[in-house]
Amino acid sequence: MMKKVKGLIALLPLVITAVVLPFMPESVPMHYDINGSVDRMGSRYELLLLPLLIIVIVAVSSISVKHYAKRAESSDDSEANTARTNMKVLNISSLAVPVIFGVLQCGVLYMTYRNAQAKDVSVNSDLIVRLSFILIGVMCIVMGNYMPKVPRNHLFGFRVTWSMYNENTWRKCNRMAGIVFMIIGLLMIVTASLAPAISIVLLSLGYLLLATVGLLIYAGKVYQKERAKEKA
Numbered sequence: 001m002m003k004k005v006k007g008l009i010a011l012l013p014l015v016i017t018a019v020v021l022p023f024m025p026e027s028v029p030m031h032y033d034i035n036g037s038v039d040r041m042g043s044r045y046e047l048l049l050l051p052l053l054i055i056v057i058v059a060v061s062s063i064s065v066k067h068y069a070k071r072a073e074s075s076d077d078s079e080a081n082t083a084r085t086n087m088k089v090l091n092i093s094s095l096a097v098p099v100i101f102g103v104l105q106c107g108v109l110y111m112t113y114r115n116a117q118a119k120d121v122s123v124n125s126d127l128i129v130r131l132s133f134i135l136i137g138v139m140c141i142v143m144g145n146y147m148p149k150v151p152r153n154h155l156f157g158f159r160v161t162w163s164m165y166n167e168n169t170w171r172k173c174n175r176m177a178g179i180v181f182m183i184i185g186l187l188m189i190v191t192a193s194l195a196p197a198i199s200i201v202l203l204s205l206g207y208l209l210l211a212t213v214g215l216l217i218y219a220g221k222v223y224q225k226e227r228a229k230e231k232a
Contacts, residue, residue, distance in 0.1 A: 003062070006094055010058040013102040014051035020109050021047065029115040047112065050105050054098045061094035081151060089146075089156040096142055100135045107131040126197035133200050137188030144181030147174045158215060162223035169226050173219045180211050 021044055030042035065087050072083035111128050150157050152170040157163075163173035184207045191203050 006058055006062070006098070009095065009098045009102065010055050013054055013098070013105045014048070017047055017051050017105065017109065020113070021045070024113060028112045030112075047109065050101060050108070054101050054105075057097055057101075058094050061090050061097075065090050065094070085151055085153045086155045089150070089153075092142070092146065096139065100139060104131060104135055129197040129200055130192045133188050133192035133204055136204070137185040137192065140181045140185030140188065142185075144178045144183075144185060147178035147181065150174065158219070160216065160219055162216075162219040165223055165226060169219070169222050172222045173215070176218055177215055180215060184208065184211050 024044040024047070026044060027041050028044045028047070029040070030046055031040035068083040068087045068090070072080045072087065107128060147157055148171075152164065152167060157170070157174050158177035160173075163169050187207050188204050192200050195203060
């Protein structure tokens with residue numbers, strides 16, 4: 001059942017694009033600058049690239065899930081737990097990514113058609129910027145919610161040398177990272193809804209930079225405390 005749902009979600013953006021494509025002019029706006037204005041025209045068939053990429057991502061994810069399923073059956077307890085964790089992460093991502101990219105594709109189709117019909121192709125199209133960062137914010141919230149629940153692994157989580165040191169450092173660092181990612185996600189959604197397009201990009205990058213620096217400092221302190229505890 002899960003395979004059918006993922007397959008349907010992966011194919012839906014391609015089907016929608018194929019239906020809409022004949023109604024598009026041959027040359028359509030294909031790229032937008034930081035202000036949300038059109039800065040490149042291209043063939044309407046370029047609109048098929050993202051839906052095809054979605055299918056490739058889901059296909060690769062499905063192959064990876066099968067690989068980890070076999071490892072979970074044939075490995076010892078520790079490796080089996082890691083394999084099952086990787087399977088869960090891949091199953092979630094193989095659902096979240098096509099949904100998020102599919103929504104983005106629908107926004108792209110709408111704005112491309114609107115701008116293709118406009119006499120002035122430089123017409124502002126900041127909806128694409130807003131929609132992109134709203135979806136990134138949603139993804140950050142999903143990741144943040146899942147991070148504290150994931151055991152130490154080599155695929156997903158706040159993975160730096162300090163956080164990977166032992167189970168305690170992993171648990172503390174990923175609990176904090178989960179909180180930070182959910183806050184960043186909410187900030188991105190609010191910023192993308194209210195701020196000018198250029199501010200959305202700059203502020204979102206600022207959030208990510210501050211979060212990265214803050215989490216690295218926190219991970220370093222957790223690691224040092226853990227080492228001091230072991231020496232004592």
